[in-house]
Amino acid sequence: MSAGAQAAPIYPRVALIGLGLIASSMARAMKAEGLAGHIAGHARTAATREAALEIGFCDSIHDTAADAVRDADLVVLAVPVGAMEAVAAEIAPCLKPGATLTDVGSVKQAVVDAVGPHVPQGVHFIPGHPIAGTEHSGPHSGFATLFENRWWLLTPLPGTPTEAVARLRSLCEAMGSNVDLMDPPHHDLVLAVTSHTPHLIAYTMVGVAEHLRRVSNSEIIKYSAGGFRDLTRIAASDPTMWRDVFLTNKEATLDILGRFTEELFALQRAIRIGDGQALFDYFTRTRAIRRGIIEAGQDTAAPDFGRSKGTAA
Amino acid sequence: MSAGAQAAPIYPRVALIGLGLIASSMARAMKAEGLAGHIAGHARTAATREAALEIGFCDSIHDTAADAVRDADLVVLAVPVGAMEAVAAEIAPCLKPGATLTDVGSVKQAVVDAVGPHVPQGVHFIPGHPIAGTEHSGPHSGFATLFENRWWLLTPLPGTPTEAVARLRSLCEAMGSNVDLMDPPHHDLVLAVTSHTPHLIAYTMVGVAEHLRRVSNSEIIKYSAGGFRDLTRIAASDPTMWRDVFLTNKEATLDILGRFTEELFALQRAIRIGDGQALFDYFTRTRAIRRGIIEAGQDTAAPDFGRSKGTAA
Numbered sequence: 151m152s153a154g155a156q157a158a159p160i161y162p163r164v165a166l167i168g169l170g171l172i173a174s175s176m177a178r179a180m181k182a183e184g185l186a187g188h189i190a191g192h193a194r195t196a197a198t199r200e201a202a203l204e205i206g207f208c209d210s211i212h213d214t215a216a217d218a219v220r221d222a223d224l225v226v227l228a229v230p231v232g233a234m235e236a237v238a239a240e241i242a243p244c245l246k247p248g249a250t251l252t253d254v255g256s257v258k259q260a261v262v263d264a265v266g267p268h269v270p271q272g273v274h275f276i277p278g279h280p281i282a283g284t285e286h287s288g289p290h291s292g293f294a295t296l297f298e299n300r301w302w303l304l305t306p307l308p309g310t311p312t313e314a315v316a317r318l319r320s321l322c323e324a325m326g327s328n329v330d331l332m333d334p335p336h337h338d339l340v341l342a343v344t345s346h347t348p349h350l351i352a353y354t355m356v357g358v359a360e361h362l363r364r365v366s367n368s369e370i371i372k373y374s375a376g377g378f379r380d381l382t383r384i385a386a387s388d389p390t391m392w393r394d395v396f397l398t399n400k401e402a403t404l405d406i407l408g409r410f411t412e413e414l415f416a417l418q419r420a421i422r423i424g425d426g427q428a429l430f431d432y433f434t435r436t437r438a439i440r441r442g443i444i445e446a447g448q449d450t451a452a453p454d455f456g457r458s459k460g461t462a463a
Numbered sequence: 464m465s466a467g468a469q470a471a472p473i474y475p476r477v478a479l480i481g482l483g484l485i486a487s488s489m490a491r492a493m494k495a496e497g498l499a500g501h502i503a504g505h506a507r508t509a510a511t512r513e514a515a516l517e518i519g520f521c522d523s524i525h526d527t528a529a530d531a532v533r534d535a536d537l538v539v540l541a542v543p544v545g546a547m548e549a550v551a552a553e554i555a556p557c558l559k560p561g562a563t564l565t566d567v568g569s570v571k572q573a574v575v576d577a578v579g580p581h582v583p584q585g586v587h588f589i590p591g592h593p594i595a596g597t598e599h600s601g602p603h604s605g606f607a608t609l610f611e612n613r614w615w616l617l618t619p620l621p622g623t624p625t626e627a628v629a630r631l632r633s634l635c636e637a638m639g640s641n642v643d644l645m646d647p648p649h650h651d652l653v654l655a656v657t658s659h660t661p662h663l664i665a666y667t668m669v670g671v672a673e674h675l676r677r678v679s680n681s682e683i684i685k686y687s688a689g690g691f692r693d694l695t696r697i698a699a700s701d702p703t704m705w706r707d708v709f710l711t712n713k714e715a716t717l718d719i720l721g722r723f724t725e726e727l728f729a730l731q732r733a734i735r736i737g738d739g740q741a742l743f744d745y746f747t748r749t750r751a752i753r754r755g756i757i758e759a760g761q762d763t764a765a766p767d768f769g770r771s772k773g774t775a776a
Contacts, residue, residue: 291766393739400737410667
């Protein structure tokens with residue numbers, strides 16, 4: 151993001167439906183750069199609306215989604231994937247002709263199926279997904295730099311005007327993101343690999359630890375620095391959001407889970423029969439991907455994510 | 464660690480066999496606090512010995528382990544678990560009567576079985592395991608504060624003099640660790656949960672991503688911020704060390720893996736049949752363990768391990 155003089159807003163009026171980590175980060179990023187003339191917000195619960203009002207990242211807070219989207223040039227659905235259809239049905243009659251409707255759901259085909267049929271003629275529906283987040287949720291957890299150097303995937307449907315896509319893209323880029331276009335099913339497969347299945351196995355491992363009676367929870371907590379604690383961070387993510395991800399990206403997740411189980415069984419067999427060479431070879435290959443991620447600027451090279459107090463000599 | 468005047472060393476002469484992440488961190492921590500009068504070091508490869516000489520964390524570097532341990536009051540085996548028996552056999556005739564022999568292996572019963580029979584009468588063998596590390600390895604990766612606020616488990620055998628255990632414990636504590644005593648089989652079960660199985664599933668998930676042909680490696684790298692990149696850090700750990708861990712902690716790892724697969728299948732079934740309540744309940748319970756780890760000071764509460772550039776408002 152630049153620190154220079156502010157240009158004209160990309161969208162005169164933006165409506166955010168749902169005011170959690172992603173929407174509140176978007177609001178903060180748009181405010182920091184003057185990307186929206188007016189930001190209207192709506193959240194389902196009064197507590198979240200009050201928190202948003204108090205923090206002040208929106209210009210107006212509305213009790214209903216329908217009110218919030220009136221006259222908006224861009225409407226962002228930032229609710230769990232399972233809640234998108236009801237919201238879309240509610241706001242559809244109030245959407246301004248020529249407006250763009252996007253979402254930030256972690257699954258795309260299910261959103262296309264749920265929201266698409268409700269979108270009125272003349273409104274441009276461009277599904278999207280910022281690959282950014284933390285394990286925290288709610289309006290207090292957002293921050294303006296969340297999207298910096300992260301990828302924002304857009305999955306426009308055939309026939310969407312290129313100007314509408316270009317405008318949304320420029321907003322994502324102005325918030326610090328890199329943008330790629332993709333079709334919805336491929337998005338869902340890629341994310342099943344880089345996000346959905348990793349979350350499921352992290353949740354599972356934490357669940358196993360919690361259920362084990364021969365090892366106490368206090369032992370698990372005390373000795374978690376051996377690797378387990380990293381999984382607990384992933385497994386601390388919002389339960390509603392993740393329930394909906396798995397319910398709506400069922401096929402791709404089950405596909406990748408099947409491959410995961412196959413590979414795990416192969417390694418388990420290598421352990422059982424004492425095949426050290428197979429283990430060594432497997433563990434050597436996986437180092438290259440880590441290097442690639444660091445070189446691509448998608449993670450820090452500092453040991454232990456820079457969490458350790460000391461620095462390597 | 465204190466910054467005040469230095470007391471007498473806890474051990475006049477310490478020998479480190481193996482000069483990777485753990486031993487080089489121990490050397491730096493002992494030097495910083497004056498805990499050892501003289502630190503002798505040995506590594507198997509000339510390249511590591513030369514690196515250690517150049518960095519200067521040892522007072523003397525020896526071409527053989529037998530040379531390094533002569534006259535040492537404390538000998539630390541910091542080599543992969545699979546290499547411990549050969550080293551123990553080599554150094555046994557050179558160990559000073561009354562000396563303490565310890566190790567830093569991630570598995571304890573196998574080390575007891577491999578090293579124990581070689582330990583001469585009058586030498587106190589106290590197996591140990593610092594639950595600390597990063598994904599980096601080698602003599603350059605060590606730092607003096609690696610052990611601060613981490614647990615160091617000691618698994619002394621019956622009949623070990625309490626003074627010898629107390630002395631080793633005081634060294635670990637002086638390097639910043641908390642110390643717990645445990646019997647070797649229980650250690651191996653606890654670590655199978657908090658470290659070994661998490662590493663295996665991380666290696667597996669990274670392997671799955673790498674083998675998948677429908678998703679390119681470049682896509683996996685670009686969109687890794689959704690959770691996957693955390694697993695790649697764990698899966699970047701030293702392959703030799705981890706091969707040996709799984710070969711030598713076979714039973715406990717297979718036991719926990721069996722439970723992991725069971726739970727994973729239960730969640731997979733919930734996804735397949737669309738049981739959202741089961742998923743939501745499971746994902747809610749796992750949040751408590753994360754809170755416990757943060758409250759116990761074993762991880763940072765900062766979102767995303769503090770890796771994100773921004774701070775939450």
